[in-house]
Amino acid sequence: MKLKPKRLAPVVPESGRPLYLSARDSLRGAIDAGVFRPGEQMPSTKELSEQMSVSLVTAHRALQELVACGVLRRSQGKGTFIHDRYPQRKDHISQCRVGLVMH
Numbered sequence: 001m002k003l004k005p006k007r008l009a010p011v012v013p014e015s016g017r018p019l020y021l022s023a024r025d026s027l028r029g030a031i032d033a034g035v036f037r038p039g040e041q042m043p044s045t046k047e048l049s050e051q052m053s054v055s056l057v058t059a060h061r062a063l064q065e066l067v068a069c070g071v072l073r074r075s076q077g078k079g080t081f082i083h084d085r086y087p088q089r090k091d092h093i094s095q096c097r098v099g100l101v102m103h
């Protein structure tokens with residue numbers, strides 16, 4: 001039996017909001033809805049950008065945001081995966097912002 005590929009809806013731009021944040025929220029919504037399961041590998045950045053109708057840079061930035069928040073984990077040479085412990089921690093991970101301060 002062949003598995004049906006998982007599809008994401010195109011991201012709808014919101015006025016005054018960066019597109020990567022909308023893409024991040026769309027991905028997280030799909031994860032929370034069970035489209036992607038803990039431990040499962042995410043589609044490639046190229047596949048995500050095509051499905052969500054965003055650029056590669058936007059898809060990559062959305063994935064980076066979710067990695068920084070602990071929703072996803074990256075394994076060099078293997079790919080990006082849903083963090084195994086995300087379901088237990090998702091109530092504690094609301095919005096995550098990462099910043100760099102330089103002198």
